[in-house]
Amino acid sequence: MSVRPCLFVVLAAGKGTRMKSSLPKVLHKVAGQSMLAHVLTTASRIEGGTIAVVAGPQMDAVATEAVRVVPGARIFEQSAQLGTADAVLAAKPALDEQDGGDVVVLFADTPLVRGEVIERLRAALDSGANIAVLGFRPKDPTGYGRLLIDDRGALTGIREEQDATAAERAIGLCNSGVMAFRVPRLSELLSRIGSANAKGEYYLTDAIEIARQQGLKATVVECDESDVLGVNTREQLAVAEGIWQARARSAFMRDGVTMVAPETVWLNFDTRIASDVSIEPNVIFGAGVTVEEGAQILGFCHIEGATIGKGARIGPFARFRPGARIGANVHIGNFVEVKNVTLGEGAKANHLSYLGDGSVGAGANIGAGTIFCNYDGYNKEKTEIGDGAFIGSNTSLVAPVKIGAGAYIGSGSVITKDVSPGALAIERSAQEERPGWAEKFRAVMSRRKAAQKR
Template identity: 55%
Template sequence: MSTSLIILAAGKGTRMNSELPKVLHPIAGDPMLVHAMAAGAMLEPVHTVVVAGHGAAEVTAAAHAYDETARVVVQSEQLGTAHAVAQARDALADFNGTAIVLYGDTPFVSPDTLEQMMEAGKTADVVVLGFEAADPGRYGRLVVEGASLERIIEYKDATEDERAITLCNSGVIACNAALLFDLIDAVGNQNAAGEYYLTDIIGLARARGLTAAAVTCDEAETLGVNSRAQLAQAEAAFQSRARAILMEDGVTLQAPDTVYLARDTVIGRDAVIEPNVVFGPGVTVESGAHIRAFSHLEGCHVSQGAIVGPYARLRPGTELEENARVGNFVEVKNAVIAEGAKVNHLSYIGDAFVGAGANIGAGTITCNYDGVMKHHTHIGARAFIGSNTMLVAPVHIGDGAMTGSGSVITSDVEPDALALARAPQVEKPGMARKLFEMLKAKKAKQQRGS
């Protein structure tokens, strides 16, 4: 059964009090919009149509960053959800299949729930996602008779008896695309808000003798985000669920509540994550790796047996091969640390390759930027880089080579060679005592003058 997605993302989000469009506020490192797109992507949709409005250019950029094939259409005037969905008509003109309407500010609807809706669509013309609300509040209510969904009534237009219903509308709908747009054409705006409600298509479908059904999910999946407080609530909900899944899958989180994960974080079984570790987008940690406390990782890959931290930062493009070690106060960016290599203390390794078994001394820096361009540093296998070495890229250190501590290396070093690049030490007997006496006398004179 072919599927296309229509994701509504036009709202400004006034309650967010932000210049950023509401759907672009991040949860677990990615915009809410991307969470919705990712859930729908599990259905392998033929088309993904994002309906933008406020901040359309920014919304378009975010949508294409996740899926460059997504179509973005603009709802220039926000007249209600039915009007928003109608903007996708031309984009789906040649599509013959089921359209699922999702919301960019409702990021947690699961792929399993969407699969259930698709299954229900085999026997019902229109399928609506509902949930039993602990506090129904101002949600629209689903009016069900037996197995049939009769209509959806908005809170503003509901009677007291209808407001007593606890089965609420999430807004997510699945329907044959051609039928969906045909029903939308019949939607009016004779209601308390004067808007064109997508929910009205249920009553219209029933009036035509068509069938409608409700699929239910956990209320947590339908969490909508309309304020900063709700954004924080959504972040906490995501983190709690993601941590629980990792622990069920065999990952050790020593202090789960202090570990922050991204939407796409992948961590293998028997990995150990110490307290206060933050994962940005694009991180894969393989089985048996050990991430020590207060480390920050993004856009990197950590292989089996590797150890990171404490207090380490792995930036995008970092690749740690098996049993590599990156220690405290080390930053690595766009670099490969090969098998068994060690960068243990107070170093910056950027735009570089560190060969297998190499040892990088404390305070080493790859000087990769000349003010205009970045340059590459190659450190060969089993090389020993002395503490406080500056490697001025582009430079190639051969296999088994060594640099003396405090060296500034500006030229290539042959394999197995020792490179020294520092001024010779000069010792002047008694000069330290004389210098201190001069300085103390100068200070005393200044104090008398003041």
């Protein structure tokens, strides 16, 4: 069966004044990804879809983000914010090319809408409706447009709250703004919408009554309020983040990931976690993290840009920065920071170390307090540690430096030269002992303090 094409018109022209930000509202992030990118990603995964984004004047950053996420997206400008119908008509060339086909209007500040909800909306068109509107029943409908339903369940109109009667305001079924059309010459229908309302704007919602006057059918598809949560303030952004995180945690747990206290685990939109991974409380995943089967992430770890291999044990209180590549069965312990370092299978760094720029061979052991001295103020150099090497506690490895396979480094050393495989390297000053010095020192200091008090 052939896939019916669909044009998604994503409205992204809002300035977001209530966000109190110089950044366009739709570029604010949920789970590390812009709200616009969330909506575009959802739409792009629906087979047969093409995408048009409507941005405001001088919103080059919005256009750039749209094309980054969906390279084939077409960008249209709404020169003045005159309402949602005016915004959709800004994409008139794309609408006319789609004449009679499916058109779905989405909002870039509604980042939680799911693909299956959009598919249900389109299924209503397949069942005979010309227009399908996504509706929801909030606990408090104040501020939302109300969906007017007749005795047969057909949608007869949408009334904005400012224009609604007291009886209409008592209706609990509300308009999300998300609408699907299968209407010939849709742009002509939208052009008939006027602005005789409290705000003097061209409401897309007025398309319902105009369509019914033409003998077209309209219906409602209900969804959960969370699917159509709009974000206009920082508080609402935080609510959207919480909903996204809860959904993502549940999905991972259904797929075989253990989370001891899931509400304390924070994920990124691109986090990848395999089955039989266990995650303790207060773990944060930044961008670009993959965790392979059977790994253990102990509490209070912060991980970004890292790959964690099968059976690895991480934390507690470990920090991984971009480029950390942790092999199978590696142990990284408390207060260890890893940045741009590959650790081979079975390597260990269990305590209080900084590993930055380099490699650690399979089975190597990194003692407590080891530092990769990778930066000289101008350049970053690499430290390379061979398989099975043993690095004693409180060692500083001054890059660039290579430690051969099986080599031993004595505790407290500052290593500035390469060490041969199997060799022992020690760099310490000779220990000197002065009998009785401490007693004499205390006596001198006590006399000085006594003299100061006179």
